Amino acid sequence: MSRIALLTAPEAPFGLADLYADGDPGPIVAALAHIPELAEVTLPFLGAVLGPSAVGLRTKEIVILRSSAMLGCRYCVDAHTVVARDASLSVDEVRALRGEGDVAAAFAEDRERALIAWVDAVAVGPGDPPAAVAAAMAERYADADLVELTLLVGTTVMLNRFATCLRLPTGEQTRSRLDAEGWS
Amino acid sequence: MSAAIGEHPHSPATLAGAVAAGRMSGRLWLYANYHCNLACTYCLTESAPGVPRRLLGGDRMRALADEAATLGFTAIGVTGGEPFLLPDLPEVVADLAARLPVVVLSNATLFTPALVERLRPWADLPVTVQVSLDRPDPVDNDAMRGPHNFRKVVEGVPLLVEAGIRVRVATTLELDEIGPEPTADQERLCVLHRALGVADEDHVIRPIVRRGRAATQGLGVVAARDDLEPELTVTADGAFWSPFAPTVTGGRLDIDLLVSRSTTPLELPVSRMLGFLEGRSPGHDTTLGIR
Incomplete structure (x- = not known):
């Protein structure tokens, strides 16, 4: 049960009607709708950081799912298990990112293992990531990638805490997919 | 943001421009509180003695009036709840009226001689008290507004008038009771308000809006956003499209008209209100006559 009312279309502020035009916009929008002026800037920001960009979808989903697992966000792990599978991550890779399997065994590429170590260090902290982890990233990623991926971790952590602490519920479609694919 | 509001006072994109063009009311409404000594059947805010008070506070109201005057608002409205339950209301309203003309809404049940004495300075200020009176008979009126309401209103209004304070009477009825010609009851109500010292031009009749307790009771007319005059309304919970917007239904604040x-x-x-008004023609809100 969510800690807050998740606003339906007739309950939501009129200025956000477009977000409800295609039906249920999901719990993050339905929660942010309580504060329209923040929803209007937060949602484009989330779209820009989490959506398609110069960094590929597979890489982004590694970051998002791993951060969510490290932060113990049930809502985000559920949602991004489905998205990660759609982004062509294998079942073993998804299990490893969720903390249910060995990362080294599931991910053959050095580049992706370095990224996962970076995500673990950035998401949980505290303080500066270990020098070896940072050096491995610097060897394999351009500055622009490092900036974008680190911002992606931070943004995901923000959403992890938002969804966890407000107890946002997993959507019905996501729940059906998880059940059908044996993730429950 | 301030440049957009301040630099071109006659542009439709400014508050003054929107007000001058009739696209937005020049009155800023302030919900002083949500609690009330009555519990009227059609109350938009489910006001009653024990509800959360949602106080705006005198200092906040003064600060809002300062900002309103600077931004180009032309008047202030104070509503509730019953604003006269607030101990400092006489002084707060006097301070607001030093900035902009003020209308204060009231159920007119609290106007003791002692309170009216404290209101006497209002006689020299641009302050109007708008009181609710729905029916010309105590039985019919009090069925909607509570025991002894009628008697208290007819006793209280003359005290205000005698103190030199302008009084308006607002009558709230079902839409189908409001026609081009007054009913016999409405004629009797007009005779009554004239006898109380309130002129015809200070009597308004408007429909019950189906929000809050009126919605729960199945009363009133359904009003969409475009049926309501754009009148920015500030409460302890935010800024809303109209004073008919920050309603309470089932104990929960309605935010469908939250700005x-x-x-x-x-x-x-x-700024957000002006953005919503872009492309919206004047007169959208006139069909139902909700004021």
Whole structure:
């Protein structure tokens, strides 16, 4: 049960009607709708950081799912298990990112293992990531990638805490997919 | 943001421009509180003695009036709840009226001689008290508004008039009771308000709006956003499209007509309101006559 009312279309502020035009916009929008002026800037920001960009979808989903697992966000792990599978991550890779399997065994590429170590260090902290982890990233990623991926971790952590602490519920479609694919 | 509001006072994109063009009311409404000594059947805010008070506070109201005057608002409205339950209301309203003309809504049941004495300075200020009176008979009136309401109103209004304070009477009825010609009851109500010292031009009749307790009771007319005059309304919970917007239904604040949660600076909701008005022609809200 969510800690807050998740606003339906007739309950939501009129200025956000477009977000409800295609039906249920999901719990993050339905929660942010309580504060329209923040929803209007937060949602484009989330779209820009989490959506398609110069960094590929597979890489982004590694970051998002791993951060969510490290932060113990049930809502985000559920949602991004489905998205990660759609982004062509294998079942073993998804299990490893969720903390249910060995990362080294599931991910053959050095580049992706370095990224996962970076995500673990950035998401949980505290303080500066270990020098070896940072050096491995610097060897394999351009500055622009490092900036974008680190911002992606931070943004995901923000959403992890938002969804966890407000107890946002997993959507019905996501729940059906998880059940059908044996993730429950 | 301030440049958009301040630099081109006659542009439709400014508050003054929107007001001058009739696209937005020049009155800023302030919900002083939500609690009330009555529990009227059609109350938009489910006001009653024990409800959460949602106080705006005198200092906040003064600050809002300062900002309103700077931004180009032309008047202030104070509503509730019953604003006269607030101990400092006489002084707060006097301070608001030093900035802009003020209308204060009241159920007129609290006007003891002692309170009216404290209101006497209002006689020299641009202050109007708008009181609710729905029916010309105590039985019919009090069925909707509570025991002894009628008697208290007819005793209280003359005290205000005698103190030199302008009084308006607002009558709230079902839409199908409001026609081009007054009913016999409405004629009797007009005879009554004239006898109380309230002129015809200070009597308004408007329909019950189906929100809050009226919705729960199945009363009133359904009003969409475009049926309501754009009148920025600030409460303890945010800024809303109209004073008919920040209603309470089933104990929960309705935010379907919320403009912004933040009201500081007042420029923020004003800018958002002007944005919503872009492309909206004047007169959208006149069909139902909701004022």
